[in-house]
Amino acid sequence: YVLPGEVMEFHRAGQVITVQAVIGGKSQVFTLTNLSSVRRRQDLGPTGVEDMICLSNYTKISISSKVWSSAVGNTYTGSILVAVNPYRMFDIYGLDTVKKYEGQILGTLPPHIFAIGSAAYSRMSKDSTNQCVVISGESGAGKTESTKLIMQYLAAVNKSQSNLITEQILEASPLLESFGNAKTIKNDNSSRFGKYLEVYFKDGVITGARITEYLLEKSRIVTQAHEERNYHVFYELLAGLPEESKAKYGLTSADKYFYLNQGGSCQLEGKYDGEDLQALLSAMQVLGFSTQEQDTIFRILAAVLHLGNVYFHRKQLRHGQEGVEIGSEAEIKWASHLLQIDDEARNERVFTPLNIDQALDARDAVAKALYSSLFSWLVRRINQIIHKGSRKTHISILDIFGFEIFKENSFEQLCINYANEKLQFHFNKHIFKLEQQEYAKEKIDWQNIEFQDNLPLIELVARKPVGILHLLDDESNFPKATDHSFLEKCHYNHALNELYSRPRMSSMEFGIKHYAGQVWYSVEGFLDKNRDTLRNDVVELLISSKLSMLSEMFLDVRLSSENKTLTKANGRFVTMKPRTPTVAARFNDSLTHLMEGMAKCNPWFIRCIKPNNEKAPLKLDMPCVLEQLRYSGMLETIKIRQQGFPVRLRFNHFADRYRCLVPGQVPRADGESPRAFDSSFLWSTFLSDDSSTSVNHVSLVKVGTTQHIHPQEHFIKHLLQLIAFIPDV
Numbered sequence: 213y214v215l216p217g218e219v220m221e222f223h224r225a226g227q228v229i230t231v232q233a234v235i236g237g238k239s240q241v242f243t244l245t246n247l248s249s250v251r252r253r254q255d256l257g258p259t260g261v262e263d264m265i266c267l268s269n270y271t272k273i274s275i276s277s278k279v280w281s282s283a284v285g286n287t288y289t290g291s292i293l294v295a296v297n298p299y300r301m302f303d304i305y306g307l308d309t310v311k312k313y314e315g316q317i318l319g320t321l322p323p324h325i326f327a328i329g330s331a332a333y334s335r336m337s338k339d340s341t342n343q344c345v346v347i348s349g350e351s352g353a354g355k356t357e358s359t360k361l362i363m364q365y366l367a368a369v370n371k372s373q374s375n376l377i378t379e380q381i382l383e384a385s386p387l388l389e390s391f392g393n394a395k396t397i398k399n400d401n402s403s404r405f406g407k408y409l410e411v412y413f414k415d416g417v418i419t420g421a422r423i424t425e426y427l428l429e430k431s432r433i434v435t436q437a438h439e440e441r442n443y444h445v446f447y448e449l450l451a452g453l454p455e456e457s458k459a460k461y462g463l464t465s466a467d468k469y470f471y472l473n474q475g476g477s478c479q480l481e482g483k484y485d486g487e488d489l490q491a492l493l494s495a496m497q498v499l500g501f502s503t504q505e506q507d508t509i510f511r512i513l514a515a516v517l518h519l520g521n522v523y524f525h526r527k528q529l530r531h532g533q534e535g536v537e538i539g540s541e542a543e544i545k546w547a548s549h550l551l552q553i554d555d556e557a558r559n560e561r562v563f564t565p566l567n568i569d570q571a572l573d574a575r576d577a578v579a580k581a582l583y584s585s586l587f588s589w590l591v592r593r594i595n596q597i598i599h600k601g602s603r604k605t606h607i608s609i610l611d612i613f614g615f616e617i618f619k620e621n622s623f624e625q626l627c628i629n630y631a632n633e634k635l636q637f638h639f640n641k642h643i644f645k646l647e648q649q650e651y652a653k654e655k656i657d658w659q660n661i662e663f664q665d666n667l668p669l670i671e672l673v674a675r676k677p678v679g680i681l682h683l684l685d686d687e688s689n690f691p692k693a694t695d696h697s698f699l700e701k702c703h704y705n706h707a708l709n710e711l712y713s714r715p716r717m718s719s720m721e722f723g724i725k726h727y728a729g730q731v732w733y734s735v736e737g738f739l740d741k742n743r744d745t746l747r748n749d750v751v752e753l754l755i756s757s758k759l760s761m762l763s764e765m766f767l768d769v770r771l772s773s774e775n776k777t778l779t780k781a782n783g784r785f786v787t788m789k790p791r792t793p794t795v796a797a798r799f800n801d802s803l804t805h806l807m808e809g810m811a812k813c814n815p816w817f818i819r820c821i822k823p824n825n826e827k828a829p830l831k832l833d834m835p836c837v838l839e840q841l842r843y844s845g846m847l848e849t850i851k852i853r854q855q856g857f858p859v860r861l862r863f864n865h866f867a868d869r870y871r872c873l874v875p876g877q878v879p880r881a882d883g884e885s886p887r888a889f890d891s892s893f894l895w896s897t898f899l900s901d902d903s904s905t906s907v908n909h910v911s912l913v914k915v916g917t918t919q920h921i922h923p924q925e926h927f928i929k930h931l932l933q934l935i936a937f938i939p940d941v
């Protein structure tokens with residue numbers, strides 16, 4: 213197999229080349245004199261196994277050698293692209309590559325992310341059907357980069373006369389990355405929210421787009437683990453704003469803010485925060501954000517930082533009650549000045565005896581509400597700008613937070629991992645369930661392929677009435693419930709479920725056996741995080757702001773939790789206090805909505821693979837890679853794609869298209885059904901008995917046929933070449 217490496221030196225006179233390769237985690241240098249054995253990675257060509265289903269043996273070994281040989285790039289499994297993150301940008305995403313892949317049929321060129329973009333775009337244009345590119349993989353595997361590359365491809369091939377809307381859609385990405393991405397221990401640019409981007413087309417032209425956001429990680433705004441950072445935008449602001457602007461917002465440097473310095477270092481190697489602020493400002497300009505909107509955004513960000521530096525002293529109140537006194541009046545003054553809240557109104561409203569922990573929690577709750585409302589406002593504002601024009605068909609791209617296992621896993625990880633389970637279910641449904649149901653329906657002689665069905669896990673987490681998230685919701689609506697009572701209920705209902713584990717000690721956690729591994733969730737803070745309520749007096753205070761943008765944001769917050777007047781069947785009105793939807797309930801609803809939307813689209817899957825856990829360039833850590841291939845079901849996928857019939861051709865389509873390949877005089881199918889035609893003249897002539905089968909209205913073809921040393925191989929190759937030139941009708 214082929215080893216990936218980097219050319220260190222080339223002695224033209226001596227025709228000697230020095231190559232460095234990383235083998236088993238160790239860097240080694242080779243001197244090669246046989247230059248014909250050296251090939252550019254992107255030219256690995258048909259002799260490399262680009263399509264995993266062409267592997268003669270889908271054992272772990274052969275898969276690993278394949279992935280190794282395509283460390284820079286990608287490999288197909290049917291219409292699933294397996295993309296290995298090289299952790300180094302290669303010059304393979306330019307306009308020349310776009311042109312190369314544009315309009316090409318999947319599989320005719322070496323695997324590339326643009327091939328999926330091209331296939332989705334062609335299918336949408338040809339069939340007028342909606343397409344969905346589902347990008348999955350663990351944190352740091354390359355989902356966000358893949359999303360951007362697909363979008364870049366679509367922007368380049370769309371036939372629009374004006375570029376403005378396309379440019380605005382493209383600029384929405386860096387803007388949301390600034391506000392929604394952060395350094396984690398797994399990924400320096402980790403998306404801390406899920407994103408579903410629908411790009412609308414009319415006659416092949418991009419007319420608009422819409423972004424749906426999922427569950428921004430709020431806890432990061434007020435706490436960060438060691439070696440992690442808060443959202444990029446804060447550091448960008450402090451590094452990039454001129455001194456006079458910083459003075460206007462009362463800001464100094466990142467290390468001075470509690471909300472920014474908890475992770476240790478405020479710097480991120482390889483990221484130039486100051487320059488990124490300029491990119492953010494230009495993105496805002498392209499999107500048409502007004503100066504006033506930009507100013508309000510910066511005011512809110514600065515106010516959050518000031519709030520983080522507010523501290524309290526213990527104070528004995530009358531009647532022996534414990535209370536606190538603000539020890540940093542200046543920070544409070546700055547926050548209220550920036551948010552344009554009347555000082556008197558502030559003093560009047562926020563006055564409740566709290567202990568220090570409660571006071572800190574209250575402070576953090578305001579900071580989280582400010583930032584997350586700002587984030588939702590940004591998404592809504594971007595949508596106002598880009599969600600327009602005719603919406604005939606769309607290509608959507610799903611980039612949702614990757615599966616996460618940390619040392620400490622909390623409510624956020626449960627939601628993220630549950631979302632990944634739903635995605636895996638969607639994948640299984642398309643690749644295994646629907647496929648095998650089709651074989652059964654068509655009565656094809658078929659040995660069922662087992663796959664890891666994760667439905668039981670989804671039920672454990674979300675099935676009514678005792679799924680973990682439902683138990684959490686019930687407890688969240690109980691004023692006296694605690695994290696402990698919630699845990700007790702989980703143990704009581706699920707202790708016998710083999711996917712559920714109780715801790716050995718009496719620690720406050722439960723374990724879940726996810727498809728990607730066992731995760732222990734610590735339930736401390738689950739109820740508060742799920743309730744996510746902001747005190748009414750604080751909401752009212754923020755509504756009273758003279759900044760109309762801020763005031764409207766919190767009017768929306770009030771609206772979402774207001775009493776509703778409902779009409780009864782007998783015509784009388786009753787006022788009901790509905791349960792405010794919890795975070796888990798809203799997240800579950802939005803996931804269900806997402807899955808329903810995706811189910812109506814033709815799917816394309818991109819499985820991103822993380823090459824190692826050290827974020828090291830061009831280093832392939834085999835156990836790490838194999839583990840991802842294993843749990844994502846790739847072994848079974850290769851099997852079903854290899855043994856099954858993933859290529860579907862309608863009889864008449866097939867007959868019309870390949871009639872020209874039959875040597876000699878071929879009778880037209882006059883009076884005869886196209887099915888009879890193709891059976892007698894094509895399949896039986898060229899393909900071995902078990903490589904295809906004909907059912908009601910389609911021919912099902914195996915793909916692995918190309919592998920056999922048989923005259924058919926020549927035919928298939930010839931056929932594939934021809935396919936490349938025959939317009940895809």
Ligand SMILES: Nc1ncnc2c1ncn2[C@@H]1O[C@H](COP(=O)(O)OP(=O)(O)OP(=O)(O)O)[C@@H](O)[C@H]1O
Nearest residue numbers: 299300301351352353354355356357399402403614
């Ligand atoms: N195709 C690529 N070429 C070069 N580098 C890449 C590529 N894809 C990803 N990377 C590198 O890997 C890093 C992590 O990728 P990315 O942020 O896309 O991961 P992710 O799967 O979206 O992770 P998360 O779930 O944490 O958001 C990128 O910042 C980039 O440095």
